Amino acid sequence: MGNHSDGSPNHSGTVATAGQNEVEKFQDPGIPPHRLRLADTDPRAAKKAERQVALLFGTSVVGTLIFLVSYFAIDLGNDSSIATIRLQNALLGIGTAFAMLGIGTGIVHWAKALMPDHEVSEERHAIRTEEDRQAAVRIVDDIVEETGIKRRPLIRNTLLGAVALAPLPALAIFGDLGPRPDFALAHTLWAPAPDGKLKRLARDPDGTPIKAADVTIGSAFHVIPEGLNELSEGKLNEKAKSVVLLMRLDPNELHPSPGRESWAYNGIVAYSKICTHVGCPVALYEQQTHHLLCPCHQSTFDLTQQCKVIFGPASRPLPQLPIAVDAEGYLVATSDFHEPVGPSYWEREQHVLNNNA
Missing domain, CATH: 1.20.58 (Methane Monooxygenase Hydroxylase; Chain G, domain 1)
Structure with a gap:
């Protein structure tokens, strides 16, 4: 009782101290008994x-x-x-x-x-090779x-x-995912016919040709190659890679790069509708800002800068379709796309060089 006679908390037992009632070693409970099945x-x-x-x-x-x-x-x-x-x-x-x-x-x-x-419980041993x-x-x-x-x-x-x-x-x-992209995406129905006849731009889905006079500033058309609806087989596949957005701007707002000055007609431009991210359809056009928006992942393209990517995960501009007007005033594609449409794939850059050669 001599240690507790002063009545202080540290000696009276009212306050626990370090080491008090300490268990010296944790007891291993061992492996429970094995129950047979x-x-x-x-x-x-x-x-x-x-x-x-x-x-x-x-x-x-x-x-x-x-x-x-x-x-x-x-x-x-x-x-x-x-x-x-x-x-x-x-x-x-x-x-x-x-x-x-x-x-x-x-x-x-x-x-x-x-x-x-x-x-099973085993002791760990030193590793020997x-x-x-x-x-x-x-x-x-x-x-x-x-x-x-x-x-x-x-x-x-x-x-x-x-x-x-x-x-x-x-x-x-x-x-069954489809043909190789270097075969499927490198060429579309916009290429001129073997006899050199150019493909007219037609409204989607009825397939009626479009005259330049029909396209007013601020308007937008969903476009397919003329004759697509007459295909007996493979129509959906060809349409999926050939669909185009056609719009008209003030020609002074366009900034074409060298070599593309003739790809538009009086402010009318045509671009692939297939997003270069994962291939969703770019279907939204904001005529005040001249922006095209992909609704899947919000990739945004600036129409005045050759559909340059200004927002979102897409890494490349939309491919442009060169267009002109024929003798009857209808819009025609002067050539196929100069690059494969849609998302990237391994051999894409080689096909860009081949198409531009």
């Missing part, structure tokens, strides 16, 4: 789990086959109905879902029901042995089949 003690349960895993892998194979059959067997032509398109999309989705879920759930069920689940390599090899061998894949050929074979077929839907989709 039914498959660990009953061979019939293990065989049942094996069949379930194989069934899930087989489901993945069936899903892949559903995808492939619906992709290749259902023909979507120009006259395909909405019901046919919906049927194919539904089957493609169902097939992909079963293909992916079959593999995923099969592996999870395999791990939870058949692979060893006991916890050769011994560490050998230890890593032993670990890999132990993992392969613990999976039981050597002892369970049914699981092994169904897994190999599911994994081998699973990438096929992705390959089919990638192969």
Whole structure:
């Protein structure tokens, strides 16, 4: 009691002090007892789990086959109905879902029901090059042995089949994305005909030709090549890369670069409607500022500066279509675009040089 006789807080026990009741060492609780699963003690349960895993892998194979059959067997032509398109999309989705879920759930069920689940605690040792390599090899061998894949050929074979077929839907989709951009985007229907006849600019969608007198200052037209609507096949693809915006400004507001002075006619200019960012349609024209806006990611182009990018993620101006007027007063394209339309791709710069040569 001698230490507490002064009644001070530090000696009376009312204030805790550093080190008071300190536990010298944290006690390791150890690994909890391992609880055996039914498959660990009953061979019939293990065989049942094996069949379930194989069934899930087989489901993945069936899903892949559903995808492939619906992709290749259902023909979507120009006259395909909405019901046919919906049927194919539904089957493609169902097939992909079963293909992916079959593999995923099969592996999870395999791990939870058949692979060893006991916890292991090992001391960390200093890394020694050769011994560490050998230890890593032993670990890999132990993992392969613990999976039981050597002892369970049914699981092994169904897994190999599911994994081998699973990438096929992705390959089919990638192969159907379209032709290579160096073939598809480098040339459009605006190129003159083999006999040298120039293509007239026509209104979208009715395809009627446009006279220069029809285009007033501040107006904007969505334009397609004359004759596009008469195409029997490939019409949508050709339209997607040939669509143009036609506008008229005061000629004094235009600032063409050297060599482009003749690409416009009395302030009338034509530019590709395909945004150079990711290919969305540039459909908004602000006549007071002479800005073109892509609604997808807000890329903004200045019409007075050859559609130079002034805002947004696009990295290149919109390609300009050289135009003139024929003897009847209709607007015509004097040539194709001098560069590929749309987003960038690896070989684009080479095609710019070839088109300008």
